[in-house]
Amino acid sequence: MSNTQKQLALAKAAKKSVNTADTEEKNRALLAMADSLEAAAADILAANRQDLEAAAGKIPESMTDRLLLDGKRICAMADGIRAVAALPDPVGEILETSTLPNGLKIVKKRVAMGVIGIIYESRPNVTSDAAALALKSGSAVVLRSGKDAFQSARAIVAALKTGLAQTRIDPEAVQLIEDTEREGSYEMMRAKDYLDLLIPRGGAGLIRAVVENAVVPVIETGTGIVHIYIDKDADWDKALRIVYNAKTGRPAVCNSMEVLLVHEDIAANFLPKLERLLVRDRIEAGLPPVRFRLDPQAARHIGGEAAGADDFDTEFLDYILAVKTVASVKEAIGHIETHGTHHSDGIVTENRHAADYFTTHIDSAAVYVNASTRFTDGGEFGLGCEMGISTQKLHARGPMGLKELTSYKYIVQGTGQVRE
Amino acid sequence: MSNTQKQLALAKAAKKSVNTADTEEKNRALLAMADSLEAAAADILAANRQDLEAAAGKIPESMTDRLLLDGKRICAMADGIRAVAALPDPVGEILETSTLPNGLKIVKKRVAMGVIGIIYESRPNVTSDAAALALKSGSAVVLRSGKDAFQSARAIVAALKTGLAQTRIDPEAVQLIEDTEREGSYEMMRAKDYLDLLIPRGGAGLIRAVVENAVVPVIETGTGIVHIYIDKDADWDKALRIVYNAKTGRPAVCNSMEVLLVHEDIAANFLPKLERLLVRDRIEAGLPPVRFRLDPQAARHIGGEAAGADDFDTEFLDYILAVKTVASVKEAIGHIETHGTHHSDGIVTENRHAADYFTTHIDSAAVYVNASTRFTDGGEFGLGCEMGISTQKLHARGPMGLKELTSYKYIVQGTGQVRE
Numbered sequence: 058m059s060n061t062q063k064q065l066a067l068a069k070a071a072k073k074s075v076n077t078a079d080t081e082e083k084n085r086a087l088l089a090m091a092d093s094l095e096a097a098a099a100d101i102l103a104a105n106r107q108d109l110e111a112a113a114g115k116i117p118e119s120m121t122d123r124l125l126l127d128g129k130r131i132c133a134m135a136d137g138i139r140a141v142a143a144l145p146d147p148v149g150e151i152l153e154t155s156t157l158p159n160g161l162k163i164v165k166k167r168v169a170m171g172v173i174g175i176i177y178e179s180r181p182n183v184t185s186d187a188a189a190l191a192l193k194s195g196s197a198v199v200l201r202s203g204k205d206a207f208q209s210a211r212a213i214v215a216a217l218k219t220g221l222a223q224t225r226i227d228p229e230a231v232q233l234i235e236d237t238e239r240e241g242s243y244e245m246m247r248a249k250d251y252l253d254l255l256i257p258r259g260g261a262g263l264i265r266a267v268v269e270n271a272v273v274p275v276i277e278t279g280t281g282i283v284h285i286y287i288d289k290d291a292d293w294d295k296a297l298r299i300v301y302n303a304k305t306g307r308p309a310v311c312n313s314m315e316v317l318l319v320h321e322d323i324a325a326n327f328l329p330k331l332e333r334l335l336v337r338d339r340i341e342a343g344l345p346p347v348r349f350r351l352d353p354q355a356a357r358h359i360g361g362e363a364a365g366a367d368d369f370d371t372e373f374l375d376y377i378l379a380v381k382t383v384a385s386v387k388e389a390i391g392h393i394e395t396h397g398t399h400h401s402d403g404i405v406t407e408n409r410h411a412a413d414y415f416t417t418h419i420d421s422a423a424v425y426v427n428a429s430t431r432f433t434d435g436g437e438f439g440l441g442c443e444m445g446i447s448t449q450k451l452h453a454r455g456p457m458g459l460k461e462l463t464s465y466k467y468i469v470q471g472t473g474q475v476r477e
Numbered sequence: 478m479s480n481t482q483k484q485l486a487l488a489k490a491a492k493k494s495v496n497t498a499d500t501e502e503k504n505r506a507l508l509a510m511a512d513s514l515e516a517a518a519a520d521i522l523a524a525n526r527q528d529l530e531a532a533a534g535k536i537p538e539s540m541t542d543r544l545l546l547d548g549k550r551i552c553a554m555a556d557g558i559r560a561v562a563a564l565p566d567p568v569g570e571i572l573e574t575s576t577l578p579n580g581l582k583i584v585k586k587r588v589a590m591g592v593i594g595i596i597y598e599s600r601p602n603v604t605s606d607a608a609a610l611a612l613k614s615g616s617a618v619v620l621r622s623g624k625d626a627f628q629s630a631r632a633i634v635a636a637l638k639t640g641l642a643q644t645r646i647d648p649e650a651v652q653l654i655e656d657t658e659r660e661g662s663y664e665m666m667r668a669k670d671y672l673d674l675l676i677p678r679g680g681a682g683l684i685r686a687v688v689e690n691a692v693v694p695v696i697e698t699g700t701g702i703v704h705i706y707i708d709k710d711a712d713w714d715k716a717l718r719i720v721y722n723a724k725t726g727r728p729a730v731c732n733s734m735e736v737l738l739v740h741e742d743i744a745a746n747f748l749p750k751l752e753r754l755l756v757r758d759r760i761e762a763g764l765p766p767v768r769f770r771l772d773p774q775a776a777r778h779i780g781g782e783a784a785g786a787d788d789f790d791t792e793f794l795d796y797i798l799a800v801k802t803v804a805s806v807k808e809a810i811g812h813i814e815t816h817g818t819h820h821s822d823g824i825v826t827e828n829r830h831a832a833d834y835f836t837t838h839i840d841s842a843a844v845y846v847n848a849s850t851r852f853t854d855g856g857e858f859g860l861g862c863e864m865g866i867s868t869q870k871l872h873a874r875g876p877m878g879l880k881e882l883t884s885y886k887y888i889v890q891g892t893g894q895v896r897e
Contacts, residue, residue: 416888418493418497420496423888427893428581450591450694467842467858468844474848474849475726476722
């Protein structure tokens with residue numbers, strides 16, 4: 058047995074202590090974890106300094122900021138755990154009941170998933186977030202942190218386990234895979250006897266590797282090539298406000314817009330207004346301007362680079378916007394269905410018929426009418442938290458909260474019934 | 478592009494005609510398929526004779542019966558399609574609605590899965606069953622029949638397409654993969670851009686191959702190492718009736734019992750009664766007796782083979798029952814969790830505490846108290862139909878009906894809202 062397999066077996070052996078814990082026990086464990094995390098701040102910061110020193114010069118500055126912890130960020134992580142404790146417990150909910158003509162009583166009950174695996178990149182805060190969400194949903198958790206954040210993750214998990222040791226939840230229910238080489242991830246992907254679910258959280262490359270190699274059931278998350286289509290019947294004030302927010306609010310996240318589709322009848326007048334807002338106004342305000350990648354039609358109306366072969370299939374995660382003109386809502390839908398990632402896509406229109414046609418035919422987790430796609434988020438959707446945003450259709454779609462981390466079972470109570 | 482890829486692309490191109498069809502259009506299509514199937518009976522029987530001739534001597538007799546079609550069976554297939562038409566349409570159901578403080582209206586709506594792939598063995602009736610369930614749930618369908626039934630499946634699909642051609646559903650929404658070699662299945666398993674879901678239906682080997690090799694999201698079905706535990710507080714009449722039904726009712730199906738666990742306090746008196754029922758009474762009645770595979774304790778009370786190393790990990794699908802004595806409900810649970818397949822498992826007891834402990838700790842799709850495990854079935858559970866029985870925890874668990882073949886999406890309606 059490899060070290061990774063041993064850790065998977067430990068999590069499986071410890072899962073019952075979580076799967077069958079009641080709400081109070083789980084909440085007590087979460088609060089103990091939060092306190093313990095704050096108490097271990099000095100150790101965690103020391104470990105984080107090791108990670109930062111090892112990473113210096115090796116990773117870009119934007120990544121360094123993700124990796125960096127300070128006292129405030131550790132308190133925020135602890136408060137995040139406390140917020141999860143305050144959420145309603147999804148486990149035990151009765152989803153359906155029925156009594157058959159023969160007297161059999163069938164109860165469909167929400168139960169814990171069992172053991173959840175999470176493979177993520179170098180964000181230390183994901184370690185405590187993911188552990189808290191998994192435990193609250195009733196599952197043991199096996200974490201695989203990015204190598205660059207491993208020392209930080211290890212110190213965080215040590216603190217979480219110290220907290221758990223004071224409660225009735227077995228500390229082994231939280232495992233951080235010690236093998237930070239590829240093999241650690243690959244063993245998790247194939248650990249069908251140990252994991253009930255595997256969630257990759259991170260960039261497109263990580264997610265692809267997990268989806269392609271996993272034998273364990275996976276929920277694919279994240280990649281968002283997000284489109285907004287400005288219909289010929291759009292209210293331009295709304296359109297400008299929505300595009301501005303969806304593109305510039307936080308370009309590096311998955312619900313940010315990457316592609317603007319604009320009806321050809323309004324392109325000549327609408328696009329220059331948009332250019333002023335996204336380029337000139339932002340430069341004047343000292344903000345990074347948006348750079349355009351334009352199809353030949355759009356290029357006749359505003360300045361920017363000609364769109365290359367891949368520009369309509371790229372998640373830029375940057376101040377870059379691909380722009381294309383279309384002749385109809387139908388053409389817009391055709392483009393989105395061919396080039397999108399089924400994450401979040403929107404239409405801006407005052408035409409009810411166009412809006413309904415769009416929401417019916419766009420096959421994405423979240424379809425917007427006259428609102429920014431930035432709302433695709435567990436917190437915004439009222440789930441109270443988020444383990445990621447599913448872009449597949451099996452099990453969960455869009456933001457995943459605690460309920461989306463659970464399963465169900467049928468309990469059938471009889472008085473000796475047999476089948477004819 | 479291989480022939481299989483072309484067929485997958487045809488299904489994907491045709492999916493919109495099903496995904497967005499209303500209930501009436503789908504039902505009209507199903508009824509046309511049923512009529513067309515009956516009208517093509519002569520062609521189907523001729524194709525079936527080809528399959529039977531090719532299979533003669535190559536496959537066991539029990540398989541030949543599965544493969545065989547006659548007029549009555551074709552009418553039963555057509556009636557099966559008509560029964561699916563009569564079921565409620567799951568698509569379009571509003572699952573949740575909410576209005577956020579900023580005025581955004583969020584509707585969570587049940588939608589079609591998209592394109593569903595099904596890989597099955599040599600049962601011609603699965604061809605029409607699976608096609609009908611997929612279409613009614615709003616999805617296009619790509620079928621991969623076992624090679625031995627391919628001519629029959631082809632004739633059936635030709636008839637279904639003839640029916641569809643008279644309706645507004647594109648006949649290309651039903652594809653039967655022409656490549657009956659391994660490559661045909663493997664291309665489906667990797668067809669992430671074409672299939673939203675892949676369901677294997679058949680024996681353990683087929684299911685394992687799909688789970689191990691698929692990149693497309695899979696629902697694992699079927700294998701049932703089903704346990705019944707007779708508690709020391711069991712009502713013996715119920716216990717005997719339930720074991721008799723669960724073991725001998727239809728031993729070749731997945732919800733039939735394979736392992737009996739019996740409390741050691743009652744083994745000496747209970748097991749001889751069971752032996753009389755399952756062996757002597759059946760021989761006297763001219764029925765095949767049940768053969769036991771016994772642990773050393775059980776062997777002291779009844780006759781049978783000593784259980785070998787694998788006998789508690791085998792889906793016999795035959796008149797064979799493995800028997801083991803246990804010291805407590807806890808030991809029974811430990812055995813089931815180690816050796817079971819999370820399909821259906823039951824307890825027979827009059828002790829409410831033992832029953833609750835068992836249903837809480839057994840992590841199976843269906844957990845029974847004082848009833849035969851043979852009830853794990855879409856029809857029996859009131860789903861009206863069944864595409865298979867899921868033994869995984871993601872998406873669907875237990876019998877899968879039409880709802881379990883769907884997904885959902887969020888439709889967000891705003892008036893220009895942007896995220897702060």
